Amino acid sequence: MSRSADHTTHSDGSDRAVDWHALPEPVRGRLVDLAASALGGMPQADVPHRLRPVAKFAPAKRARVAASVLLNALSERGAFRAGVVEWARRNRPGSVDLDSADAVAATAAAVLLDDASAAERVDEAARRAEESGLRTERDVALARIQRLEAELDRMRAELDAERAATRRARSERAEELDRLRDRLRERGVELREARQAERRVREELAGAGTASADELTELRDRLERERQRADAEHARAQRAVADADTARQSAREARQADEVRLALLLDTLDGVADGLRNELAVDNASTRGRRPADSVAGTSNSDRPAAAVGDAGMLDRLLTLPSAHLIVDGYNVTKTGYPELPLAEQRERLARQLAALAARTSVEVTVVFDGAGVVAVPAAGGRGVRVLFSDPGVPADDVIKAIVAAEPTGRPLIVATADREIVDSVRARGAHPVASSVLLDRLGRV
Numbered sequence: 001m002s003r004s005a006d007h008t009t010h011s012d013g014s015d016r017a018v019d020w021h022a023l024p025e026p027v028r029g030r031l032v033d034l035a036a037s038a039l040g041g042m043p044q045a046d047v048p049h050r051l052r053p054v055a056k057f058a059p060a061k062r063a064r065v066a067a068s069v070l071l072n073a074l075s076e077r078g079a080f081r082a083g084v085v086e087w088a089r090r091n092r093p094g095s096v097d098l099d100s101a102d103a104v105a106a107t108a109a110a111v112l113l114d115d116a117s118a119a120e121r122v123d124e125a126a127r128r129a130e131e132s133g134l135r136t137e138r139d140v141a142l143a144r145i146q147r148l149e150a151e152l153d154r155m156r157a158e159l160d161a162e163r164a165a166t167r168r169a170r171s172e173r174a175e176e177l178d179r180l181r182d183r184l185r186e187r188g189v190e191l192r193e194a195r196q197a198e199r200r201v202r203e204e205l206a207g208a209g210t211a212s213a214d215e216l217t218e219l220r221d222r223l224e225r226e227r228q229r230a231d232a233e234h235a236r237a238q239r240a241v242a243d244a245d246t247a248r249q250s251a252r253e254a255r256q257a258d259e260v261r262l263a264l265l266l267d268t269l270d271g272v273a274d275g276l277r278n279e280l281a282v283d284n285a286s287t288r289g290r291r292p293a294d295s296v297a298g299t300s301n302s303d304r305p306a307a308a309v310g311d312a313g314m315l316d317r318l319l320t321l322p323s324a325h326l327i328v329d330g331y332n333v334t335k336t337g338y339p340e341l342p343l344a345e346q347r348e349r350l351a352r353q354l355a356a357l358a359a360r361t362s363v364e365v366t367v368v369f370d371g372a373g374v375v376a377v378p379a380a381g382g383r384g385v386r387v388l389f390s391d392p393g394v395p396a397d398d399v400i401k402a403i404v405a406a407e408p409t410g411r412p413l414i415v416a417t418a419d420r421e422i423v424d425s426v427r428a429r430g431a432h433p434v435a436s437s438v439l440l441d442r443l444g445r446v
Helices: 025-039 049-054 059-065 067-074 079-091 103-112 118-206 213-279 312-319 330-337 343-361 396-406 420-428 436-443
Strands: 005-009 015-019 325-329 364-369 385-389 413-416 432-434
Touching: 015 118, 025 059, 025 067, 025 079, 025 103, 025 118, 049 059, 049 067, 059 067, 067 079, 079 103, 103 118, 118 213, 312 413, 312 436, 325 330, 325 343, 325 396, 330 343, 330 364, 330 436, 343 364, 343 385, 343 436, 364 396, 396 413, 396 420, 413 420, 413 436, 420 432
Parallel strands: 325 364, 325 413, 364 385, 413 432
Antiparallel strands: 005 015
């Protein structure tokens, strides 16, 4: 008769069952290894039918592919278990020694021999296995925390180095611009002097009506030389102006590149900090988002609609709030600001301006366009800008309302649109509506 648990009798006469299916992994592995090794040296008559197909395998393969079957056969107290015990006594006497110094081996022997102490030994082995697992998890967590701390220190050092390099580069570019401005002023002075000289020669030539032919020729030559000199100075001045414009453009591009690199480093630091916070279980679900003022008795939250944003100054204050999210009604803004452009160029220009705003303020930005008629949907907008297109048959207005509804209560939300229906809907959910013209005014200062 098949049994999944054996009963052992203690000295006090009470019985406790040993659950073979709940054995600690070290004890289970020791029993499976012993049965797999003994299987090859047993008479075929003592081998259960379900184990005969694997009897020809190597012991390691038997233990790997038929562990559960071997353990079930051992638990049945039949000829197979007796054969395993007999084989172990002949070939591995230490594996059936109840007094073995190896606690796992002694526990496996007690279970195999139905010893009265088997249940207590299994409990002790389970406790030791659990403690060992907890120690391993603790060591892994500590090692990961140390790695994260080292990574955080390295990122901070890189950020400091990047900031120092950015300051040096800005100082060098400012000095170069000052030099170019000085050169431009010098060229302007030289150009004015050349033109004054040209006027003097012309005046001399006009007053030389009675002069000889040689004098007239000499005056003409002087006039031509002065004209050539003036043209050369003018050309040099134009080149200096072009160089200054190029330097200013290069400085702007370099500054933008520096800001993007700094933003990347800050995002990386945020990710490392989040990972460390998760490892240390600092942000528990029961306390996430709560503050001391949230638990004061005798108060209730206000459900009044959020205030509308009336000017760029108020918009700036909202954009600097922690975790602020700016949601933009794409075509409503672009058709207010630059309706003369094709739709694709309108989208590109708005995404580019919003990316610059996100880099300066760290605000999360989502811009929603109506997907009707869009042939090629861009994969993404600028860095820090999420660009969404509504599905066919779904208005962009509904997408914006759904985004606002999906946000948690209390998060600062700013919705840029001139659509009255959207304004009324998002205000009722606590979002701050801002007119498209106000957002365009703010983007014009980026």
